[in-house]
Amino acid sequence: xxxxxYEPASDEVELFEHAWRNRLPVxxxxxxxxxxxxxxxxxxxxxxxxxxxxACHDDLTAADLVGRHLVQNGQTVWQDGPLTRAVREGGICYxxxxxxxxxxxxxxxxxxxxxxxxxxLERTGELxxxxxxxxxxxxxxxxxQNFLKGLKPSTRQRFVALRFGFPDEARxxxxxxRETGCDALLARRLVxxxxxxxxxxxxxxxxxASTRLLVxxxxxxxxxxxVLAACRAALVEALSDDAEVTAGLEELVRTVLxx
Amino acid sequence: METWAGALWDRWVRHLAEAHHPHAEIxxxxxxxxxxxxxxxVGGEAGRRFAVAERRIHEGRRTWRERLAGTGRLTxxxxxxxxxxxxxxxxxxxPKRPLNRDLYFWLALLAAHFVPNGEPWWLxxxxxxxxxxxxxxxxxxxxxxxxxxxxxxxxLPHQLPPVDAAVEEAIxxxxxxxxxxxxxxxxxxxxxxxMLWLMPQETDAAAARRRPPPTAKDGASSSAAAxxxxxATEDPGSQHGMLLAFRAESLLxxxxxxxxxxxxxxxxxxxxxxxxxxxxRLALAEDSDPVASRVRMDLERPPAxxxxxxxxxxxxxxxxxxxxxxxxxxxxxxxxxxxEAMPAPLPGQLRPLTQRLxxxxxxxxxERRPQAGQPEGDALDLDDWxxxxxxxxxxxxxxxxxxxxxxxxxxRDLSCLLLADVSLSTDAHADDAHRVxxxxxxxxxxxxxxxxxxxxxxxxxxxxxxxxxxxxxxxxKDFGERNGPAVRxxxxxLRPGDYTRLGAAIRxxxxxxxxxxxxxxxxxxxxxxxxxxxxxxxxxxxxxxTRRALFECRxxxxxxxxxxxxxxxxxxxxxxxxxxxHVVVQRLGELAARLPRLYAELTRP
Numbered sequence: 001x002x003x004x005x006y007e008p009a010s011d012e013v014e015l016f017e018h019a020w021r022n023r024l025p026v027x028x029x030x031x032x033x034x035x036x037x038x039x040x041x042x043x044x045x046x047x048x049x050x051x052x053x054x055a056c057h058d059d060l061t062a063a064d065l066v067g068r069h070l071v072q073n074g075q076t077v078w079q080d081g082p083l084t085r086a087v088r089e090g091g092i093c094y095x096x097x098x099x100x101x102x103x104x105x106x107x108x109x110x111x112x113x114x115x116x117x118x119x120x121l122e123r124t125g126e127l128x129x130x131x132x133x134x135x136x137x138x139x140x141x142x143x144x145q146n147f148l149k150g151l152k153p154s155t156r157q158r159f160v161a162l163r164f165g166f167p168d169e170a171r172x173x174x175x176x177x178r179e180t181g182c183d184a185l186l187a188r189r190l191v192x193x194x195x196x197x198x199x200x201x202x203x204x205x206x207x208x209a210s211t212r213l214l215v216x217x218x219x220x221x222x223x224x225x226x227v228l229a230a231c232r233a234a235l236v237e238a239l240s241d242d243a244e245v246t247a248g249l250e251e252l253v254r255t256v257l258x259x
Numbered sequence: 260m261e262t263w264a265g266a267l268w269d270r271w272v273r274h275l276a277e278a279h280h281p282h283a284e285i286x287x288x289x290x291x292x293x294x295x296x297x298x299x300x301v302g303g304e305a306g307r308r309f310a311v312a313e314r315r316i317h318e319g320r321r322t323w324r325e326r327l328a329g330t331g332r333l334t335x336x337x338x339x340x341x342x343x344x345x346x347x348x349x350x351x352x353x354p355k356r357p358l359n360r361d362l363y364f365w366l367a368l369l370a371a372h373f374v375p376n377g378e379p380w381w382l383x384x385x386x387x388x389x390x391x392x393x394x395x396x397x398x399x400x401x402x403x404x405x406x407x408x409x410x411x412x413x414x415l416p417h418q419l420p421p422v423d424a425a426v427e428e429a430i431x432x433x434x435x436x437x438x439x440x441x442x443x444x445x446x447x448x449x450x451x452x453x454m455l456w457l458m459p460q461e462t463d464a465a466a467a468r469r470r471p472p473p474t475a476k477d478g479a480s481s482s483a484a485a486x487x488x489x490x491a492t493e494d495p496g497s498q499h500g501m502l503l504a505f506r507a508e509s510l511l512x513x514x515x516x517x518x519x520x521x522x523x524x525x526x527x528x529x530x531x532x533x534x535x536x537x538x539x540r541l542a543l544a545e546d547s548d549p550v551a552s553r554v555r556m557d558l559e560r561p562p563a564x565x566x567x568x569x570x571x572x573x574x575x576x577x578x579x580x581x582x583x584x585x586x587x588x589x590x591x592x593x594x595x596x597x598x599e600a601m602p603a604p605l606p607g608q609l610r611p612l613t614q615r616l617x618x619x620x621x622x623x624x625x626e627r628r629p630q631a632g633q634p635e636g637d638a639l640d641l642d643d644w645x646x647x648x649x650x651x652x653x654x655x656x657x658x659x660x661x662x663x664x665x666x667x668x669x670x671r672d673l674s675c676l677l678l679a680d681v682s683l684s685t686d687a688h689a690d691d692a693h694r695v696x697x698x699x700x701x702x703x704x705x706x707x708x709x710x711x712x713x714x715x716x717x718x719x720x721x722x723x724x725x726x727x728x729x730x731x732x733x734x735x736k737d738f739g740e741r742n743g744p745a746v747r748x749x750x751x752x753l754r755p756g757d758y759t760r761l762g763a764a765i766r767x768x769x770x771x772x773x774x775x776x777x778x779x780x781x782x783x784x785x786x787x788x789x790x791x792x793x794x795x796x797x798x799x800x801x802x803x804x805t806r807r808a809l810f811e812c813r814x815x816x817x818x819x820x821x822x823x824x825x826x827x828x829x830x831x832x833x834x835x836x837x838x839x840x841h842v843v844v845q846r847l848g849e850l851a852a853r854l855p856r857l858y859a860e861l862t863r864p
Contacts, residue, residue: 063642069649076649123646125655189397196300203305203833204296248296251364255301258397 006035006042007175012162016043019160025113025136027156030164033210035175036139039164040094049133050091052082056101062108065095066121078124083108087119090133098138099151106155112136113158166198172211180218190214193256197235197249204245209235227257284351285359287311294367295830298344301395303371306581306799306806308831312337312345336458337366342799344370352454353408361401365455368398373457380459381433381443387457388437406434409454426450570728576766578727581803591727591763597734600752602744605704609851613705616855617712636665673862674716674738674777678768679703680786681721681733686755689847695787695824696755702785702851703735703750709855711742715862716777719746722764723756726794730763731756738775761790762804765819769812780817781861784836785854787825806835820861824850 006013016039019026028036037053044051054065067081086093095101095109111118117130138159140151167175169191176187197209213235220230228250236249287294291309299305312335335347346366350359372391373383392399410431416424425444430453433440452458574593577586605613631640643662685695703719710717719736733753736746765784772780790801812819821841823832832841842857844850 068642069646069653071645071648076652078649123650123655196302199302199305200296200299203299204838206838242292244292245296247290248293248300251293251297252300255297255364255368255395255398258400 003045004038004041005178006039007167007171007178009164009167009171012039012164013043013046015160015162017047020047020135023117023132023135024160025138025158027151027159027161028137028139028164029142029161030139031166031210032141032207033212034164034166035211036164037094037096040092040137040139044092044094047092049135050086050089051094052086052091053094053096054082055096056098056105058100058102060101060105062102062104065105066108066119067123069123083112084119084121084128086136087112087128087130087134090131092135092137095136095138097140098155099140106152109136109138110155110158113155166194167211169195172214175211176214176218179215180222182218182222186218186221189257190218193231193235193253196252196256197239204248205239207239209239213238228253231257280351280354280359283354283356283359284349285356285363286349287346287363288348290360290363291830294346294363297364298367298371301368301371301391303344303367305834306342306802307370308343308798308802310343310345311335311348334452336452337370337454337456338458339370339373339375340798342802352412358404358408361405362454365398365402365405366457368395369455369457379443380456381430381440383459384453384456385433385437385440388455392437405455410434412454413451422446423448423450574767576730576763578762579804579807581800581807591730591760591766593763593767594729594731595734596731597749599745600748603748603751604744605708605747606701606751609701609705612852613708616705616709616852620709620713620855620859631664632662633665634660634662636663638664640664671713671715671862672777673779673781674718674772674775675710675781675783675858675862676718676720676738676768676772677703677706677783677785678764679719679721680723680759680761680764680784680788681753681756682723682759682788682791683755683757684759684788693847695847696753698824698847698850699785699787700750700753702854703753704747705851706854706858707736707742707746707750710858713859713862716775718771719750720768720771721753722760723758724760724763724792725757726792727760727763727796730760730767732764732767738771758792758796759786759788759790760792760796761786761801762808765805765808765812769808769815769817772817773815779862781858782812782817782819783854783858784819784821786821786823789831802831802835809835822850822854822857 016026020043028039030036040053041051054060063081065081065083067079067084069076070079071077080088083093085091095105098105108119111120112130112134113136117134119128119130120126121128166172172191172194173184173187176182176190177184182190191214194209194211194214197205201208217230217234220234221227225233231253232250236246236253239249240246287309295309298307298309314335335345337344337346339345344367346363350362352362353359368391369384369387372394373387375383378386388402392402413431414427416427416431419427422444423446426446427450429440429443430450434453434455570589570592574595575589576591576593577588578590579585580587630636632643633640640662647661679699681696681699685699687695689695689698703721707717707719716738717736718734718738718740721733721735722731724730733749735749735753736742740746761784765782768782772782789797790805791797792801796804809819819836819840821832821836823829823841823843824847825843829843832843835841844853
């Protein structure tokens, strides 16, 4: 099996391995599109563990994670949810954007995220003890200024936390080249553009250009689309709906990448 | 007939003289936001504002056409001040729109790389140009186009007297190859302005001429006279237009220009003020004598000796000094005037709107969200039913009751404080019939009535200030106080105050909001302008202090939101309140209806 490519920023790979060996759960925080999910995929493959990813949303309940009874052919069948499967099979359960999930989700992850490492299945009466290989990983984006949503301290305090930021210039250039096969000059200019847009964080834009968006732009340009059109589609229009802001962003694109 | 011919000639000769292409004109107003996005993106300071450059007289050489037309002496030179980038209100130098537009963006790019380090202006501009182009090589082509187009508008060196020619040659070389000109020929007069460069801040000598000396009756008065709209003009006596051969023509101008030497004729009384009020237009011109102007002194009062003094008693608040990067402790004092006003009913013309809004807000109060697993409700909880069914088959103990999906009323737990700016600028007219303050009063009345229907805790306050020791915070309605005739009376009795010390008012409002027990806290700020007060609380200082105060709010779990009623303020709002933390109300008449609806949107569960 080939390892999904991941370009480490510093010591996060070793940290993750240590956490896994010591059976500690991990919390990854950082803006969207900087490689949180890629990192977890990479680590799961590196450690040879099955990965159970769940993208959390505001209708996700504990039952969706743990499992539920289904009626089939007049019989009732218990169906494991992704969290239960990860515990049974000894893999990594990755809850992406954990703050989006309903509050009852935290109740089921708390006993898994401390020294107990157990998952009580109330509906089948089981109490699953997590094997040593099991690991719980959650991520969230602290940038969203939502009044009602935030990670409760009691949840946060159970995790080893890693912060992901935008990659530095040299690393992001390497990522772009590896992901898209574009040449060094284009990669360098796209990264310069990304960094120019990132200066607008919180002032003009809610969210700034992620590495993922830069990869999209590079792919479109490599595919033969003119540079301006590619950047307009992948970056400018993706980042703002405000016509005046997009006009300013387009000037930035022209300034960094040329006509 | 003579007048008509004269006007025609004048128009023609002006057209000839000015490189002016109205059809290709780009206005700063239309580019303000894109420019500030661009400026920040290329590395400009986030707190810097964009403003219109004032018209100034330049003493550079004019072309024969300009001399013929008597124009070209007044220009709006782009330049940097301590916290603003000032650009011409419109650019129409070139016949093609994209080129005029490019010039704006070029000036923003240049300003982002401009380091005022005491170098002479021609060196600083070359350096900034070279750095900007090295950093953004893609701009080279556009820069070359701008240089070619602007050189075409400059006089040719061989047509100039030798002294001017040397200067012109140097400028041309510096534009073509920035960084190449290390020495600049001396010249008795400044060169023609370079439209691709930022002009130097005015020299001390020039500044001294422009300002009244500080001895000019400093303590004269800081009475809250309304700032009179003035415009800069030049003294026609110094303008030798060629067409004034026939003196009688000047009679037409009589009403427009009466030369009054204010430095001599300003009496201590308020006669000048009364005279000014009667004038249709008031123009300020400069001559070499010191000019004392009461209006100017109020705006440009030097810092009082006690500006740094720590206040002793009262409600004291700190203020953020961005230059030092630290707070000035106990720097502002909050006054809490509460003039009991006559209780009043709701004005009749507001009743229909109020009733409509009350009905709308009643609805958000009773907005419901479905909840599963309830002992009673409107629909059977199917998920629960399947589980129950399964458990029954598998022999698990099952509780007897089926479960339902119910949509109960969700309890709102929210406090809102509405903080209105009633500085003197609200005395201005919003339209023919109403002043801004009237619109604000109506909006406060309607808002108070409507929010009562939503059932949330509400406090309403207004503020104005006169220096750091007098920040007046009018409590119109406290939390827990019932809305009624007394509250309405206080709102109706509101009068415009002086200035806008936004930071202190926000800090005090936040203290009050933080004292409530609600889980959600919303601070609505209603303002018609930027932070501004007499003792140096303006420009960057006021903006940074306000930003700091808002930052403190967010850290305390208070969500600030700004409703602005002035487009001018729109470019600092994203910096202060964030991209999604403000809204600009374009039509003032809609404010009263807009505010409660906005509130409903902001607090929708």
